[in-house]
Amino acid sequence: MNNITSTIPWYPWLNTIYKNITNVLSSNDHHAFILCTPSGMGIISLIYKIIQWLFCLSKIDNHICNICTNCILLNNKYHPDIHIIQKEKHQTSISITLIRQIINILYQNSYKDKGKIIWIPIAEELNQTSSNGILKILEEPPKNIWFFIQTQHINTLLPTIISRCQVWKIYPPNEKIGLHWLTTQHLISVIHKNEYLIALKMCHYAPINAHKLLQNNLWSKRQSLYVTFLHALKYDIMELLLVLNNVNILILLDWIYIFLIDVIKVFYKINIKFIYNIDQTDILYQVTKIIAIKKIILIINKIMFYRKILMIDNINHMLIITRLLLSLDKIKQTTS
Ligand SMILES: [Zn+2]
Numbered sequence: 001m002n003n004i005t006s007t008i009p010w011y012p013w014l015n016t017i018y019k020n021i022t023n024v025l026s027s028n029d030h031h032a033f034i035l036c037t038p039s040g041m042g043i044i045s046l047i048y049k050i051i052q053w054l055f056c057l058s059k060i061d062n063h064i065c066n067i068c069t070n071c072i073l074l075n076n077k078y079h080p081d082i083h084i085i086q087k088e089k090h091q092t093s094i095s096i097t098l099i100r101q102i103i104n105i106l107y108q109n110s111y112k113d114k115g116k117i118i119w120i121p122i123a124e125e126l127n128q129t130s131s132n133g134i135l136k137i138l139e140e141p142p143k144n145i146w147f148f149i150q151t152q153h154i155n156t157l158l159p160t161i162i163s164r165c166q167v168w169k170i171y172p173p174n175e176k177i178g179l180h181w182l183t184t185q186h187l188i189s190v191i192h193k194n195e196y197l198i199a200l201k202m203c204h205y206a207p208i209n210a211h212k213l214l215q216n217n218l219w220s221k222r223q224s225l226y227v228t229f230l231h232a233l234k235y236d237i238m239e240l241l242l243v244l245n246n247v248n249i250l251i252l253l254d255w256i257y258i259f260l261i262d263v264i265k266v267f268y269k270i271n272i273k274f275i276y277n278i279d280q281t282d283i284l285y286q287v288t289k290i291i292a293i294k295k296i297i298l299i300i301n302k303i304m305f306y307r308k309i310l311m312i313d314n315i316n317h318m319l320i321i322t323r324l325l326l327s328l329d330k331i332k333q334t335t336s
Helices: 010-029 043-055 067-075 096-106 130-139 177-184 193-202 207-215 217-234 237-244 249-267 281-290 293-310 318-331
Strands: 032-036 083-084 114-121 144-153 166-169
Touching: 010 043, 010 096, 010 166, 010 177, 032 043, 043 144, 043 237, 043 249, 067 166, 083 096, 096 130, 114 130, 130 144, 177 193, 177 207, 193 207, 193 237, 193 249, 207 217, 207 281, 217 237, 217 249, 217 281, 249 281, 249 293
Parallel strands: 032 144, 032 166, 083 114, 114 144
Antiparallel strands: none
C-alpha cells in the first residue's frame, strides 16, 4: 500500500487484517464492524485506511489511489462524512442527544455520494440509552452507512448490537514481528537489546505501547525500582514510600506485580523464556531466598487490592501507599 503522502502512520501487522476486511467489504453487504482489540495496536490507522478504501474514487482491488480528493482528505485524518461518536470531556458517557444529532445527519447527502461512516472509538463509553440509539440505526440503516465500533471488551456491548455486526478480534502480532518493528523505531535513548523484548512482554505484545514505554523517562528508573524493592524487603519496607509516591504509581505497581510473578516463576524453575524481566534474574533469585513464596502471593494480592483503590478519583495517594506498605510489612513480619 502506498502511503507516502499520508500523515497516518502504518504498521506492518495491520496488512493482513486490512486486506481481509476490504475483501469482505467488496464481496458482500456487511456494513457494521466491531473491532475487538487491545490498545497499542494502531487500530485507528487501520480504520482510516479502510474508510479511505471505501471512499477512494479510483481504487483498484485492495489498493487506494492516494491522489483523489477523498484520499487526500483522509490522509489528513479528515472527511466530512466521518462521524466520530465519543463522550464530551465533562460527560461520563456518550449522550443520546449526540446520537440523535448524528441520525439527522445520516439522512442528508454525502460528499461525492460515497456514503457515511459512524465510528465509535471507545464502545465502553456508550450507556444504555445511547446503546439503544445506536441499535436503532443498526436495525434500519440508511443506504451506504458503515459502522466501525472499537472495543477492548466485547461484553460491554449489548448482545443485540453484537448480533448485527461482524466481529473482528484482532490480536497483537507475534514476538518476531513486534520486536522487528520495535527495533527499527527511533528512540530518544540507547536501549539494551533485551529491553525491547522486556517492554514488549510488559505491554502484552502491543508494539505501540511498548514503544511509548521505552520512550518514557520512567523506563530508566525500572532497574532502581527493583533494587530498592529488594533492599526494602530485606530491611525496611517503608524505603519504598518515596519511590512509589509518584504520579506514575499505577505503572510502578504494575512493574512490581510483574516482577513478583517472575519471582514465583524463578522459584519454580520455569523456563526463562516465560520470564518478563529477563535482565533481572539475579535480583529475582535473591528475592526467592529472602521471602517465602506464600508471602509473595499475599503481597501480590495486597498490591492488586490497593491498586484498585488508587484508581479512584481524588484519593489521597500518600495515605493509600502508606497503608499498602504497612500491610506488606505485616506480611513480611509474620512468622507462620
Ligand atoms: Zn483515492
